[in-house]
Amino acid sequence: MILDSNIFIYAILPEYSMLRNWCFEQKISASDITRLEVLGYHNLSELDKQDLSEIFTITNIYPISSKVITKAIKLRQSRKMSVGDAVIAATALEYKEMLATHNLKDFDWIDDLKVIDPFLELG
Incomplete structure (x- = not known):
């Protein structure tokens, strides 16, 4: 799950904390x-940097390949979206993974992209 x-x-x-626990179960x-x-956010506290870095140590990181960029270009050509969202969606499509986000509306229009909001699952 991306x-x-x-x-x-x-x-x-x-x-x-429930979301954090959900992440650790995935x-x-x-x-x-x-x-x-x-x-890269400029205003992170030292504690936030530490916590986020810890989560990223257990996260599989996909590189931004030329295939991902090509998919991201096609997404941006079909609808206005940020570069970051286009690359994230293209990565999920390329690796055939579900995307977990709290911003469903940013991605729910993309064919073949499975999107969930963990907050809805957690109730």
């Missing part, structure tokens, strides 16, 4: 662009 950037960010917040993956988005 996690969108927002899932990593929510998972380190104390009030979302075989989690991410695009390298997700790692850049999350760890």
Whole structure:
């Protein structure tokens, strides 16, 4: 399961311990662009950096290959979306993985992409 950037960010917040536990129960993956988005945020506290880095140590990171870029280009040509979202969706499509995000509307229009919101599963 590929996690969108927002899932990593929510998972380190104390009030979302159920989400954090859900993440640890999954075989989690991410695009390298997700790692850049999350760890590259300029205003992370040292504790947040530590917590996020710990989660990324158990995360399978997919590189941004030319196949992923080609899929991301096609997605962006068909509808307005951020580069990050296009690469994340293209990565999920390329590796045939489900995408977990709290922003379903950003991805639910993409054919062949299976998307879930863990918050809905957790109730």
